[in-house]
Amino acid sequence: MSAIDVKGLTKCYGGKPVVDRVSLRVDEGEIVGFLGPNGSGKTTTIRMICGLLTPDAGSGTVLGHDVIRDSLRIKTQVGYMTQRFSFYEDLTIAENLTFVARLYRLHPVASEVDRTLNALGLAPRRDQLAGTLSGGWKQRLALAACIMHAPKLLLLDEPTAGVDPKARRDFWDEIHHLAADGLTVLVSTHYMDEAERCHRIGYISNGKMIATGTVDQVVRDSGLSTFVVRGQNLERIAESLAKLPGIEQVAPFGNSLHVVGTDQTALNKAMASLEAESGIRVSPGETSLEDVFIKFMSASNNKNSVVENQSPKDTGNRNGNTGGPARG
Amino acid sequence: MATPGDQPVASWLSTQRLSAVLAKEFIQMRRDRVTFAMMLGVPLMQLILFGYAINNDPRGLPAALVDNSRDHYSRAVVAAMETSGYYRFVEIAATAAAAEDLLARGGVAFVVTIPSDFGKRVDRNQHPQLLVEADASDPAASSNAIGALNNIVTRALARQRSSHVVPDSSELEIVVHRRYNPEGISQYNIVPGLLGVILQMTMVMMTSMALTRESERGTMENLLAMPATPTEIMLGKILPYLVVGAVQVVVVLGAARLLFSVPFLGSLTLLLTGVLIFVLSLVMLGYAISTVARTQMQAMQLTFFFFLPSLLLSGFMFPYRGMPAWAQVLGEFFPLTHFLRVIRALMLKGSHWHTIHGEMWVLVAFVIAFTGLALVRFRNTLD
Ligand SMILES: Nc1ncnc2c1ncn2[C@@H]1O[C@H](COP(=O)(O)OP(=O)(O)OP(=O)(O)O)[C@@H](O)[C@H]1O
Ligand SMILES: [Mg+2]
Numbered sequence: 001m002s003a004i005d006v007k008g009l010t011k012c013y014g015g016k017p018v019v020d021r022v023s024l025r026v027d028e029g030e031i032v033g034f035l036g037p038n039g040s041g042k043t044t045t046i047r048m049i050c051g052l053l054t055p056d057a058g059s060g061t062v063l064g065h066d067v068i069r070d071s072l073r074i075k076t077q078v079g080y081m082t083q084r085f086s087f088y089e090d091l092t093i094a095e096n097l098t099f100v101a102r103l104y105r106l107h108p109v110a111s112e113v114d115r116t117l118n119a120l121g122l123a124p125r126r127d128q129l130a131g132t133l134s135g136g137w138k139q140r141l142a143l144a145a146c147i148m149h150a151p152k153l154l155l156l157d158e159p160t161a162g163v164d165p166k167a168r169r170d171f172w173d174e175i176h177h178l179a180a181d182g183l184t185v186l187v188s189t190h191y192m193d194e195a196e197r198c199h200r201i202g203y204i205s206n207g208k209m210i211a212t213g214t215v216d217q218v219v220r221d222s223g224l225s226t227f228v229v230r231g232q233n234l235e236r237i238a239e240s241l242a243k244l245p246g247i248e249q250v251a252p253f254g255n256s257l258h259v260v261g262t263d264q265t266a267l268n269k270a271m272a273s274l275e276a277e278s279g280i281r282v283s284p285g286e287t288s289l290e291d292v293f294i295k296f297m298s299a300s301n302n303k304n305s306v307v308e309n310q311s312p313k314d315t316g317n318r319n320g321n322t323g324g325p326a327r328g
Numbered sequence: 329m330a331t332p333g334d335q336p337v338a339s340w341l342s343t344q345r346l347s348a349v350l351a352k353e354f355i356q357m358r359r360d361r362v363t364f365a366m367m368l369g370v371p372l373m374q375l376i377l378f379g380y381a382i383n384n385d386p387r388g389l390p391a392a393l394v395d396n397s398r399d400h401y402s403r404a405v406v407a408a409m410e411t412s413g414y415y416r417f418v419e420i421a422a423t424a425a426a427a428e429d430l431l432a433r434g435g436v437a438f439v440v441t442i443p444s445d446f447g448k449r450v451d452r453n454q455h456p457q458l459l460v461e462a463d464a465s466d467p468a469a470s471s472n473a474i475g476a477l478n479n480i481v482t483r484a485l486a487r488q489r490s491s492h493v494v495p496d497s498s499e500l501e502i503v504v505h506r507r508y509n510p511e512g513i514s515q516y517n518i519v520p521g522l523l524g525v526i527l528q529m530t531m532v533m534m535t536s537m538a539l540t541r542e543s544e545r546g547t548m549e550n551l552l553a554m555p556a557t558p559t560e561i562m563l564g565k566i567l568p569y570l571v572v573g574a575v576q577v578v579v580v581l582g583a584a585r586l587l588f589s590v591p592f593l594g595s596l597t598l599l600l601t602g603v604l605i606f607v608l609s610l611v612m613l614g615y616a617i618s619t620v621a622r623t624q625m626q627a628m629q630l631t632f633f634f635f636l637p638s639l640l641l642s643g644f645m646f647p648y649r650g651m652p653a654w655a656q657v658l659g660e661f662f663p664l665t666h667f668l669r670v671i672r673a674l675m676l677k678g679s680h681w682h683t684i685h686g687e688m689w690v691l692v693a694f695v696i697a698f699t700g701l702a703l704v705r706f707r708n709t710l711d
């Protein structure tokens with residue numbers, strides 16, 4: 001049985017579909033990454049899955065319960081971590097967790113709370129008001145609260161935004177640990193390295209699920225090839241390369257350029273002429289997931305005149321300076 | 329770095345910065361439609377409502393007549409009293425006992441008793457007497473009507489006698505019994521009423537924030553994602569205020585006794601039952617408001633939108649019987665109106681269950697109606 005099996009989920013705001021016939025299957029014990037640009041409908045989809053929003057169309061089951069009718073039953077077995085911190089700022093960490101423990105009818109409350117506090121390293125701050133916590137600590141509290149009742153399914157909406165690398169690593173280790181015990185996780189993220197730690201990913205754009213599969217599958221299906229260019233005067237070369245046919249993205253990575261395109265022959269031709277110049281070395285490179293996503297984003301931008309707000313959120317990659325979508 | 333507009337950054341008033349703040353405030357004001365409507369519509373509505381409804385010289389007060397004389401004198405007196413505008417006889421053939429009950433119930437503000445020897449004494453100039461019992465639990469309501477009475481009756485009798493050519497020398501004696509508050513102490517009326525007003529103020533205001541606070545702070549999403557049913561959320565949010573209400577009741581009733589020596593004649597159990605039902609209706613009303621309002625600001629405005637008319641139309645500030653009929657009908661839609669009747673009847677008149685149960689059931693109906701509204705309006709999702 002799959003933990004999530006929904007078909008054709010649709011949600012409209014102001015007559016416009018912001019989630020458009022999204023279908024998703026997540027098997028038990030699987031960690032699925034949910035990616036897509038800002039405003040593409042990730043949060044809206046997750047809210048429909050956990051019963052916080054009523055879909056305008058679509059059907060399916062979550063943990064075997066009907067996603068439309070059985071939302072109370074779903075809620076008891078799902079842990080949902082909201083994108084925006086939504087615990088009580090005027091309660092302490094321990095008080096917030098006690099509240100949650102009681103809502104889920106955990107027994108005995110005090111020891112469940114203590115266990116959770118210790119497991120997530122929150123114990124030293126147990127009596128601090130949640131409102132005075134730093135951003136990263138708020139995330140930890142939220143995570144603690146949504147795994148405390150041992151849910152079968154975790155829905156995490158950008159759980160690691162603003163969390164330091166060590167805590168992020170710990171968090172993902174914990175997620176994998178829980179998944180090994182059969183927990184299913186659907187996690188939305190903008191971080192490429194996190195996407196790569198998922199068993200599978202789904203990419204949503206303008207409310208439509210446009211790619212699903214393992215990271216390798218998604219990269220392969222994109223049909224992109226990549227070359228790495230090294231040498232002098234890379235800025236000037238980048239500018240001229242971007243204008244050439246067959247080249248869709250040119251992105252500086254430290255002392256090298258990543259050149260990405262779909263049209264294999266045009267790309268090869270451009271690289272061959274570039275290699276002729278002195279002091280330039282061209283070698284075949286590996287297409288990254290980020291390259292694929294940037295292609296998705298520019299493709300959807302060209303297709304629809306809708307201006308998506310693609311403020312280049314830090315993608316968490318090695319250099320994080322890919323800039324906006326490169327023009328093809 | 330050049331500063332835009334060539335103005336020194338440190339100037340204490342920059343028109344550009346000021347206009348930035350102004351423009352933003354106007355945009356926000358315009359977005360909040362409810363506030364906008366409240367600012368324009370409410371003052372106008374209240375002006376009209378209260379301008380016509382409130383009357384410090386209440387007229388047309390309901391009265392019952394116990395006429396033991398039944399002659400042309402008594403008919404003339406009754407006719408003159410009605411013509412004066414102060415009295416409106418709703419019961420003209422009452423027995424003394426029935427009239428007494430009507431007064432206790434609040435059905436009439438006066439009982440006018442004409443003795444059997446009234447006409448005889450008028451004819452013989454033997455100090456004719458007229459007994460007027462006034463419900464003085466609200467002293468302000470009856471004072472003008474009583475003040476005018478002597479004049480009204482003397483003139484009526486004079487007209488009658490002149491046709492019989494009887495010398496005009498008799499002294500009319502009007503015996504006034506101020507019932508339930510013989511000294512006409514206005515605190516006796518106001519202090520029990522204040523309990524209702526104070527309860528209403530705090531209960532409705534606090535509970536009207538119950539849900540809007542959650543949605544404004546963004547905690548609603550989390551609360552709804554966890555397995556709490558609408559009933560659990562509702563009860564969890566209103567029950568604490570019953571405790572707050574209980575404390576207020578003890579404080580106000582204690583102070584009424586100690587500071588103002590307000591009499592307490594009725595049954596304490598009945599009073600506490602009435603208070604409990606009243607407070608329940610208030611917290612449910614507040615909670616219903618919080619399911620309607622989108623922000624705490626709106627909740628506050630809706631509360632005041634409700635609060636002011638209830639203060640003025642319930643009979644707390646102005647005599648209920650002195651208002652025009654349409655305003656009285658409007659007044660019936662406030663729990664406070666009915667609570668005031670219950671608590672005044674219990675504290676000042678020592679009423680029993682059979683005289684106040686009607687008002688109690690109305691309060692129960694409010695509880696049911698507000699609860700229904702809240703549960704229907706409550707959204708279990710973020711849609
Ligand atoms: N209550 C609402 N009313 C109108 N439009 C809404 C509402 N909620 C969401 N939207 C719109 O729906 C679209 C999808 O929003 P959603 O929050 O699901 O995006 P997202 O993928 O989670 O974005 P992000 O990565 O920035 O969190 C957006 O265009 C947003 O403006
Ligand atoms: Mg989101």
